[in-house]
Amino acid sequence: MKILIVDDHVIVREGVSRLLAELPGAIIREAENAADAMTIFRTEPPDVIVLDINLKGNSGLEFLRKIKAEDPAVRVVIFSMYSDVVYATSARRAGALGYVSKSAASDQLLMAVKRAARGETYVDSAIASELALTAFSPQENVNHLSNRELEILSLLADGKSLSDIADALGVAYKTVANTCTRIKEKLGVDRTADLIRFAVENRHMRTVTPDESRW
Incomplete structure (x- = not known):
């Protein structure tokens, strides 16, 4: 099994x-940024990609969308410091088969990679519990938000300013501001303060009831 690990932290x-070297026949490549990962993806297509959300200069989810556009069958497991369902939902919509928090037990990442290799889905147990027990939003309009809009909503819930979000996503401040305007329109919210309040109050949200650790 050929596995590509994409994370900007060497450790x-x-x-x-x-950890993944324990898998039978594992051949592992590493990349620290989206550009290097794209080169490997195109020249030595991996069976599974283990991808962080935060990459230097890039959003991991944006990279995921790009490779899914090139190869819809690509199998990706998100391995992230973020353990809330907003990110898991955004990753799922972008095409990830698995989502594992970096605070999860190591066997959960192994399981996620094994399942992804078989084309199956997996989400770590803590996030699966949140998906099962909490509500995504009292408003159906949230279901109409795009992946990027969900990502920005989650960052707002974390207390990030629009400038912080622009830096984190590697886009212009105006792009974030315009996206927030669209989010407010979709949610029926008038003020940015109300949007932030909505984001904070609804950061743990239910989308589906998982079958054990499946999405």
Whole structure:
């Protein structure tokens, strides 16, 4: 099984590489940014990609969308510091088969990669519980938000300013501001303060009831 690990932290890549080396026949490549990962993806297509959301200069979810556009069958497991369902939902919509928090037990990442290799889905147990027990939003309009809009809503819930979000996503401030305007229109919210309040109050949200650890 060919596995590509994409993370901008060397220690994380080394740890994940050692862990996944336990899998039979594992051939592991590493990349620290989206550009290097894209080169490997195109020249040595991996069976599974283990991808962080935060990459230097890029959003991991944006990279995921790009490779899904090139190869809809690509199998990706998101391995992220974020353990709330907003990110898991956004990753799922972008085409990830799995989502595992970096605070999860190592066997959950192994399970996620094994299932992804078989074309199956997996979400770690803590996030699966949140998906099962909490509500995504009291408003159906949330279901009409795009992946990027959900991502920005989650960052607002984390207390990030529009400037912080622009820096984190590698886009212009105006782009974030315009996206927030669209979010407010979709949610029926008039003020940015109300949008932030909505984001904070609804950061743990239910989308589906998982079958054990499946999405």
